Amino acid sequence: MSGLMEQMSAKALKLNIPLSVQLDLTYRCNERCVHCYLDHDDHGEMTTAEIKHLLDEMADAGVFILTLSGGEIFLRKDFFELLEHARRLMFCVKLKTNAVLIRERQAARLRDLGVESIQISIYSHRPEVHDAITLIPGSLKRSVDAIRFLKAQGLKVIIANVLMTQNMHDYPGVRDLAAELGVECTLDPTITPMMDGNRSVLDLGVDQTGLRQVFRDTALVGDVEEFCAIPAQPGEDDLDATPCSAGHTACYVSPYGEVFPCVQFPLPTGNVRQQRFVDIWRHSDQMNDVRSIRVKDLTTCPSCTHISNCTRCPGLAYLEGNMRGPSSQDCGKSFARTGVPSANMLAKQRAGLNPLQGNSGSLNLVQIRALPSLSGATV
């Protein structure tokens, strides 16, 4: 994050402004990815008018960065109408899509509407691997063609490479593909439990051996010694810190109007069909509960070696049963990186449990997310 963006985030945090929102327009999808956490039926999506009204409310509340995601956003027949409305409100709009439905015409329209970036899921550079994950023959070619169309329009494209057992060895090929296409590439080995609570998809996650390999790949992490170093003792600031931006400067809205702290933190806080967005943001008891948590308030974690640089996700902790508890997936990540077990792992070991097992399912592992490359200036 740029210095100026950090300043703006700090200001938004102080003023209790939701600077960034992910809005899923639909859970319907034209792919059937084996690891997906969504069901793809329409249970009553917000109408065009409802979403436009929500966008108005979000602009009034101070939302600046708007990520439109799904499901597959281009399955909404009103997608461009909604995008046009969002850009008229001057949101910084980021899209997440599989891009299968983007051709030259759609790419040109996205350019005209001033979309900031388009993130596209690519699982492998090999069709037999990518298409076996999406379960749609020809999907890799369609997505890569779309990237070329978007690049031809001068748009910023980011390839999102979710890492799992099926494609574990293909990430260098995806990075090469990204370089050939002239686009950024992020790697994310996080598999999220399904919305209905089914955690069987977690079995697709990369194991510790794979993770250790990823964390020691200089092409990904730079200085391996530094990246895998055992962290310094935590200071007062580390313990007084907030766990992440979820509920503090960011939140998530589902296609049905439900508001959650984050897409990966499905704690219900309200529904924009019943309340104004800003009222949920400011006054929801659940949102304020999330906001009240400081690192020192967590169970187990404050005494952990990794606390000063742990990537603990409160949403994944919530999905394990306690948003103030540890996230076993992130414990696994810290362990794979440093070889030092977390306080949570040691406690489980003492209790005779598998130290790398989440409370409600098997271990899935890490996330490495690239931050947007934003430079800053004041005029």
Next chain:
Amino acid sequence: MSKLYMARNPRVAARSLDGEMMIMSGRDSTLFTLNKTATILWQAADGATPLDEIVEHRICPEFEVEPAEALHDAETLARELASHEILQISDEPIALANSSSGVSR
């Protein structure tokens, strides 16, 4: 002296954060914050009102500054904002497409 007209570039993203205007460039995602004068210019940049009127009605009363000096400074600032593709400037009124007129909040 010819008139100068300004319009908000429809390719940028913008939001006021407690009175401080954040602008993200549509060209390269560079983030800017505007000072008070630049914010006034941004908010008044409707493509139809010439800069000298904006200076007379919006800037001079705010800063108690001589009109000629204020206009000179404002024009310099407008051209700088245009160089960053935050504003579009022209010596003729700028017609805005409905879909890209931008609602500044």
